[in-house]
Amino acid sequence: MERRAASRRGQPAYGHDALIACDRLVRVFTTDGVEVQALQGLDLLVAEGELMALVGASGSGKSTLMNILAGLDVPTAGAAKVAGRDLLTMDAKARLGYRRDVVGFVWQQTARNLLPYLTALQNVTLPMQLRGGRRRAARTKAAVELLSMLALDHCRDRRPHQLSGGEQQRTAIAVALANTPSVLLADEPTGELDSHTAEQVFTAFRTANEELGTTIVIVTHDQAVASEVRRTVAIRDGRTSSEVLRRTERDAATGQESLVAREYAMLDRAGRLQLPAEYTSSLGMEYRVLLELESDHIGVWPDRTADGAGRGRGGAGEDGAKGSGVAEDGGEAS
Template identity: 45%
Template sequence: MPLTDQTAPAGSEVLRLQQVDKTFNAGTPLASQVLHDINLRLCRGELAALIGPSGSGKSTLLNLIGLLDTPSSGELYLLGQPTRNSDDATRTALRNQAIGFVFQFHHLISAFSVLENVLMPLMIHHGKPSRAERQLALELLAEVGLADLAERRPTQISGGQQQRVAIARALVTRPPLLLADEPTGNLDSRSAQGIFELFRRVNQQLGCAILVVTHDQQLASSCQRIIQLSDGHIVADGPS
């Protein structure tokens, strides 16, 4: 199958957070600690849901994991590399190498075709994609059920199909970690279930670690593991 990947064995560690805290406005009267002593490990082949009420710290935690922000204390390891004290260039390079992002809003570019949107991360990094890269993008579109829509514009396909394009785009760099932030938030229940089935298939075939932030308890239970945040603490972490 086109998504099969043997670059790292299943079960190898992708992400580790060790005693991570996050405080905003530290050292001022407005200081607010949002995350407290977060210890978390994700390995290749894991499909985990991150749940919790609004204000529990999910977005802050996801920003840390995505290297879009840094911990106030503790350490975050990505592919075994400590990141807290890394400079911006190092963090950007590691993010591009290791992480794919899928958001609630797919952020496709309407002026480009579906295929060109999937290729966009590669085009940003090194210009015109190679024949092999175009073939990979087409295989990913086939895997998400959109092989026949490669030349359509995003405005010519449904919301669920657009989210599938966004997933293919996130996978085109073959990242060992896929982060999905409320990826079904704008979809009807049938389309949402289809997206989660796609995550499971990608997880099994590519073997990347997938962390899905969701408010939908039913969809969270479709994951192998549920991590629950409350008031900035991990209060539960185990099989669904």
């Protein structure tokens, strides 16, 4: 045991090379004496320069995660680090500096992103002014460059009510980028837009990612947006459950390129694996499963014992496992 502990001490910390590292993240809310676990040991790593999406049903915990990463909420337990900042231990002053310098945020509701009495140019320069350290001419020059990069030259002297919904959201992206943050977070940024306008907004995110190298994390229900990124992480019941990775492949015979997407189940730090509900239900997997270690894979089999079959017929629902899609007991291979 001592040798094992010594070998672990020599290993790099979890997520040491990631820009965003969430390790067994827990967030518990208490309302009228009732505890609700929004995050239940969530693990997530995001590399510097990534453009990725988070998806999940309402109540899955994705908005709670975004609020923690934005510095608007504090985890109950676990660890969360962004660009070397520890989100669990920061005091109020450090948290304010974090929101000002490290992270930018774009809300779904445009009214929360822009001040209605300022022009687009003034909205973008305001965060720079509050941060300090730049002369007015330098702030204006930087703001003009951001608006130009996002194809908003014609909007610089217009107030928010004079902009279309897409122009408002692209201006909001420019505001979020004003202080050159390490991370840009966006919560359903295309939720109130039509598909054509949503594509323009996503193009703005892609431009920021490619030209500025900004790491961007987008929470979305829009499958069109989710399919535009190389990596989509799904959250279910407060944990990361699956991940879709997309890559471009070239056909050796024709030379034609195509986008290939592959879905993976996520294995968290505790060894837990969430199996898709449609898989488990089709095989009658309830309460527990049988694991078999092979030379190059792990087999997961329905429990066919008399005890297991009995639970599957009548008792699984009483233990809360029926239809959950989470491999309990035997499914949590440590």
